[in-house]
Amino acid sequence: xxxxxxxxxxxxxxxxxxxxxxxxxxxxxxxxxxxxxxxxxxxxxxxxxxxxxxxxxxxxxxxxxxxxxxxxxxxxxxxxxxxxxxxxxxxxxxxxxxxxxxxxxxxxxxxxxxxxxxxxxxxxxxxxxxxxxxxxxxxxxxxxxxxxxxxxxxxxxxxxxxxxxxxxxxxxxxxxxxxxxxxxxxxxxxxxxxxxxxxxxxxxxxxxxxxxxxxxxxxxxxxxxxxxxxxxxxxxxxxxxxxxxxxxxxxxxxxxxxxxxxxxxxxxxxxxxxxxxxxxxxxxxxxxxxxxxxxxxxxxxxxxxxxxxxxxxxxxxxxxxxxxxxxxxxxxxxxxxxxxxxxxxxxxxxxxxxxxxxxxxxxxxxxxxxxxxxxxxxxxxxxxxxxxxxxxxxxxxxxxxxxxxxxxxxxxxx
Numbered sequence: 001x002x003x004x005x006x007x008x009x010x011x012x013x014x015x016x017x018x019x020x021x022x023x024x025x026x027x028x029x030x031x032x033x034x035x036x037x038x039x040x041x042x043x044x045x046x047x048x049x050x051x052x053x054x055x056x057x058x059x060x061x062x063x064x065x066x067x068x069x070x071x072x073x074x075x076x077x078x079x080x081x082x083x084x085x086x087x088x089x090x091x092x093x094x095x096x097x098x099x100x101x102x103x104x105x106x107x108x109x110x111x112x113x114x115x116x117x118x119x120x121x122x123x124x125x126x127x128x129x130x131x132x133x134x135x136x137x138x139x140x141x142x143x144x145x146x147x148x149x150x151x152x153x154x155x156x157x158x159x160x161x162x163x164x165x166x167x168x169x170x171x172x173x174x175x176x177x178x179x180x181x182x183x184x185x186x187x188x189x190x191x192x193x194x195x196x197x198x199x200x201x202x203x204x205x206x207x208x209x210x211x212x213x214x215x216x217x218x219x220x221x222x223x224x225x226x227x228x229x230x231x232x233x234x235x236x237x238x239x240x241x242x243x244x245x246x247x248x249x250x251x252x253x254x255x256x257x258x259x260x261x262x263x264x265x266x267x268x269x270x271x272x273x274x275x276x277x278x279x280x281x282x283x284x285x286x287x288x289x290x291x292x293x294x295x296x297x298x299x300x301x302x303x304x305x306x307x308x309x310x311x312x313x314x315x316x317x318x319x320x321x322x323x324x325x326x327x328x329x330x331x332x333x334x335x336x337x338x339x340x341x342x343x344x345x346x347x348x349x350x351x352x353x354x355x356x357x358x359x360x361x362x363x364x365x366x367x368x369x370x371x372x373x374x375x376x377x378x379x380x381x382x383x384x385x386x387x388x389x390x391x392x393x394x395x396x397x398x399x400x401x402x403x404x405x406x407x408x409x410x411x412x413x414x
Contacts, residue, residue, distance in 0.1 A: 009393035010114070010174040013046035015376070016054075016230040016349050018184075019105075021331050021383025023058030026067045028333045029383055030074075036377035037387065038080035044372070044391040048117070048173055049084065049109040051075075052182035054232040055163075056105035061095040068093075075107060076133060084109035086130050088119065090146055090167060091137040100141065102150050102165035104231075106182045118405055119145055120170035120177075125222065126404035127172050145169065149216070151209050156186045166213050170225060172402035174394045178357060179217055183231035185209050190283040191239065191343065192263060198240040203308050206234060214315055223403060226357035229316065232385065236346045237305040243268070243279065245305070246288060250278050287341040294345040295337065299324045306347055317358040319373040319390065321347060326375055326386045336380045349375075351390040361392045 015037070022029045041049065057064045068091070076087060088108045095101050110117050110130060118127035123144035140148050150165035167182040185206045194200040210233070217227055247268040255265035268279040280287040294302065302325070309316060325345035330338040339345050351373065353361065361371055376387040 009395045010048060011044065011046045011370075011391070011393050012173070013041065013044050013049045013389060013391045014180070014228055014230050014351050015040070015049070015051045015387055015389040016182075016232065016351060017051065017376075017382075017387035018054040018232040018327075018349060018385035019383065020055030020058045020103075021385070022071070023056075023064040023067050025331065026064075026071075029331070029381065030067075030071060032333070032377070032380050033382050033387075034074060034078070036380055036382065038078070040376050040389060041080060046391065047111045047114040048171075049107075049111075050180050050230075051107040051109075052180070052231050053105040053107070054182070054184040055103050056091060057093070057095070057103055061093065061101075061103065065093075072135065076135075081109060083112050085112040085133075086110040086117070087133040088130065088145070088169075089133075089135040089137075090140055090143070090169070091135070092140055092148065092167070093137040094139055098161065100148075100150055101163055102148065102167065102184065103163045104148070104165065104167045104182050104184060106146075106167055106169065106180075108169070108171075108180075114173075116172075116174075118172040118402065120172070120222075121145055122147055122170075122222070126406060127402060128406045140167070147216075151186075151212070155209055156205055158189055159186070162186065164209070166231075168217060170222075172405065174396055175402060176360065176394050177223075177225040177402045178360075179225050179227035181213065181217060181227060181229040181231070183210075183213060183229055183233065185232070185234045187234045188236055188239075188343065191281050191286050192266070192283055194236065194239040195243060195266070195281060196240070198238050199307065200236070200239055202234075202236070203238075206308060207311055210312065214312070226360060227354045228351065228357055228390075229353070230351040230388075230390070232348050233308075233350050233352075234348050235306065235308040235350065236348070237302055237344055238307050239344060242302065242305050242344055243281070246293070247278050284342050286344045288344075291339055294339060295324050298322055299345065302345075309350075309352070315354070316352045317355060318350060318352050319361070319371065322373070323375040323378070323386075323388070326388055328384045329382065329386060331381065331384055333381045336377070336382075340384065349385055349388040351388060360394055361390070363395055 090106045147168040250268040253267040266281040269275045326349040328340045372391040
């Protein structure tokens with residue numbers, strides 16, 4: 001049975017997961033990943049479950065097609081998901097289109113006990129009742145039940161083959177309308193460039209792209225609704241500030257390329273203590289001598305450098321983070337808690353919400369204390385990203401009334 005019997009309302013579970021690693025090494029990683037995912041589903045027993053995946057299919061989608069099919073089939077038919085009698089799966093498999101491919105995959109599962117669940121048709125501009133299990137892939141652009149865009153190439157010109165973008169669906173659940181937006185923003189291409197300015201140039205690129213998405217989902221084409229935006233935002237700690245804090249008493253050595261004089265490495269050494277190396281920084285190397293600083297007390301001491309969301313403080317809300325940075329974890333199956341030394345650990349994977357969505361979530365929190373914001377698989381290798389989830393409940397009638405339901409044009413929910 002979905003939901004915990006003591007708590008009223010509709011249980012909702014929102015999960016975001018960058019799953020690229022799972023398709024690069026499916027034999028070793030997928031089984032662990034699915035087991036941990038199913039455990040969270042079992043613990044929270046949602047009536048409505050949304051799983052937003054980024055880098056679905058891995059770095060080489062064409063080569064991973066068989067693994068993709070197996071993964072989707074497992075999710076839809078596993079014993080752990082048998083009570084979810086309805087599902088919608090949207091996979092961007094159009095990997096041959098450089099202009100449109102985002103590698104996003106959005107999964108929505110509806111428990112058999114859930115009544116009156118509707119999904120919005122963006123073309124017909126009305127809600128349709130959800131029945132059965134359906135998978136949509138390849139050319140999602142022609143599917144009226146979603147909106148999908150890839151960010152323009154000029155947002156991130158140095159990355160010739162970017163797959164960053166967003167995918168939006170809208171739902172009516174318990175008389176409450178809300179958008180669910182799967183998003184993947186731009187990464188830091190170079191640790192050295194990120195270190196040069198505060199905020200970094202990459203932070204500015206993410207700011208522009210996220211602002212575009214928020215403007216898009218609240219424009220005048222459709223009635224406004226609460227929204228949850230969850231995905232891989234690639235938010236990074238402010239690199240210059242972090243390095244200054246971690247290496248307060250260090251001296252810096254600059255290494256330049258002999259032929260171009262370009263800076264290729266920074267080495268920070270303790271002023272005393274035999275000039276011990278504290279940090280080495282290269283384009284794709286962030287090698288700090290003490291990883292425990294990122295894990296102690298869930299990395300709370302570093303949250304002050306997590307600044308990228310502050311630009312959107314009036315438009316996006318997030319519950320307090322009480323889990324360690326979600327990226328970049330080792331892809332070695334025996335190293336579930338270890339970070340790779342490629343990037344400074346950061347909270348890349350997030351579940352964010354609009355002010356009205358915040359009211360929905362906090363209302364259930366104040367009444368039942370049933371809100372959880374956490375990561376999945378803390379001690380297990382889940383790939384280079386740990387999935388992050390938000391579990392909460394929607395009280396009956398909490399979000400007002402849904403307009404234009406199937407079969408009752410122009411009317412509200414019964």
